[in-house]
Amino acid sequence: MSALADAIAAGALGERVWLYSNYHCNLACAYCLTDSAPSSPRRELAAEAMVTVAHQAAELGFKALGVTGGEPFLRPDMAETLAAMAAVLPTVVLTNATLFSGDRLERLRPLADLDVAVQVSLDRAEATANDELRAPGNHARVVDAIPRLVEAGIRVRIGTTLDPDAEISDTEQANLCALHRSLGVSDEDHVVRPVVRRGRAAACDMGVVAAVSDLPPELTITVDGAFWSPFGPTVREGRLDTDLLVTRTTEPLSCPASALARLVEDRPPGGDARLGIR
Amino acid sequence: MSDRRGVLADPDTGDDPGRALVGLITEDQAPLLARPFFADGDPGPIVAALAQVPELLEATAPFLGAVLGPSAVPTRTKEIVVLRTSARASCRYCIEAHTVVARDAGLSVREVRALRGELDACTVFADCGDQAVIGWCDALVSVGPVRPEAKAALLVCFADNEVVELTLLAATTLLLNRFCTALDLPTSAGVLARLAAEGLA
Numbered sequence: 299m300s301a302l303a304d305a306i307a308a309g310a311l312g313e314r315v316w317l318y319s320n321y322h323c324n325l326a327c328a329y330c331l332t333d334s335a336p337s338s339p340r341r342e343l344a345a346e347a348m349v350t351v352a353h354q355a356a357e358l359g360f361k362a363l364g365v366t367g368g369e370p371f372l373r374p375d376m377a378e379t380l381a382a383m384a385a386v387l388p389t390v391v392l393t394n395a396t397l398f399s400g401d402r403l404e405r406l407r408p409l410a411d412l413d414v415a416v417q418v419s420l421d422r423a424e425a426t427a428n429d430e431l432r433a434p435g436n437h438a439r440v441v442d443a444i445p446r447l448v449e450a451g452i453r454v455r456i457g458t459t460l461d462p463d464a465e466i467s468d469t470e471q472a473n474l475c476a477l478h479r480s481l482g483v484s485d486e487d488h489v490v491r492p493v494v495r496r497g498r499a500a501a502c503d504m505g506v507v508a509a510v511s512d513l514p515p516e517l518t519i520t521v522d523g524a525f526w527s528p529f530g531p532t533v534r535e536g537r538l539d540t541d542l543l544v545t546r547t548t549e550p551l552s553c554p555a556s557a558l559a560r561l562v563e564d565r566p567p568g569g570d571a572r573l574g575i576r
Numbered sequence: 577m578s579d580r581r582g583v584l585a586d587p588d589t590g591d592d593p594g595r596a597l598v599g600l601i602t603e604d605q606a607p608l609l610a611r612p613f614f615a616d617g618d619p620g621p622i623v624a625a626l627a628q629v630p631e632l633l634e635a636t637a638p639f640l641g642a643v644l645g646p647s648a649v650p651t652r653t654k655e656i657v658v659l660r661t662s663a664r665a666s667c668r669y670c671i672e673a674h675t676v677v678a679r680d681a682g683l684s685v686r687e688v689r690a691l692r693g694e695l696d697a698c699t700v701f702a703d704c705g706d707q708a709v710i711g712w713c714d715a716l717v718s719v720g721p722v723r724p725e726a727k728a729a730l731l732v733c734f735a736d737n738e739v740v741e742l743t744l745l746a747a748t749t750l751l752l753n754r755f756c757t758a759l760d761l762p763t764s765a766g767v768l769a770r771l772a773a774e775g776l777a
Contacts, residue, residue: 540627541608543607545629546632
């Protein structure tokens, strides 16, 4: 096994490679890391490039893939691209789940037979609180979409992003868990993370400060280069952050992967990243 | 190839003489591989520009350090090469920066002026080694074959290893001249102040 595969197997390097498929989004959430909005430049990774990353990731010893954006499903080729990637490695795709109706839902159905999880953003049990930071009507759309995905046989995860300054009672947290269970999503498929003070969240004075030592190293590929983690390629007021950039070169994947492994080796000894943001 | 896609660090038009063509990375935005180069403060515009592509900075900086830094060839001789080559290549940034470095390396104001083409170098530099180096730089800046008389003059004064080093130094200076000129790299305020103070602005 190569040194890189050893590092992945040992957990020193995250086993998942993330890809930013695009940066535009039909929403403009207050805490968005990438300052995404309908008017954002698309900055798409080509579908062929994403599949190439999948194959090279597998060869290097990575165990899983993740796709995020922007809203990946604004791309008409996303379902087919996910299918091609999932044929190589288990794949999770992050989405706001506001586009899953009609033809788009039909095109997702083949994913039911593949190792693909669709991770849907749902922050709060109550619609008003949820929609305040996301978009009017977002809660209703998500609650409507999840059962249809589940019914189609697609594995659904729920990603909850919480403003650390928001006062959320134990009752409300319990209500959120009751809600996702009622929608057919188990506790193991519910992930909770804090708003990170980068991108639009920083511009809005929200979230926890996350230095490189706080973030698990997970190779992240974008059209602008390779980054330390999916929290790296953030955009604030139209400007790309480069503080967590690893290399501009993304292909072959061994270039940024090796560089990331070297950076991980140079880290001071210690346990997991402090904030454990995933 | 990037189409800029509307989101990159501080792109400039190049129309402003005080600003670089590309964003110069600041310490707070230094990519991970580039951070060591910012550890001791402002690394200067060449590093700040190269930091846009950290894997290139990581490879290029040690090379530049080896070629331009202390070596078997005296620093004074190396600065003759750098300043003369830069003047011949009309690189404003390198001329200004290395005028200061040349003064610190012991070259007089007259010698600096001569290297910059403001005085006759053959009159100012009496040493045959200095003259050979200046002739070598002038020959290397020209396109096409290097003049035989420049080769002969250099070989009279320098050993093979020194010829190799002086030639790589001049060639590397030319690389930097084109890099700095094309990207409109700005001269630091400290250098400009020093030039003004010494009447070399």
